[in-house]
Amino acid sequence: MKKFLALFFISVLILFLTACNSRQEQESKVDAIVSPLSDEEYNDVETHGLDNPTKL
DSSP states (O other): OHHHHHHHHHHHHHHHHHHTTOOOOOOOOOOOOOOOOOHHHHHHSOOTTSSSOOOO
């Protein structure tokens, strides 16, 4: 019985390690639409942490 449990746990461990080891690269695509901001909206946006924040 102990051998069966040990074999079972080793099998589960091997299955878990091989299932979580897949290193396939995920491909993702992001589309963003940026609309212009008014001066009031721009002033409401937090810009700390940005190097030289300017409104275009």
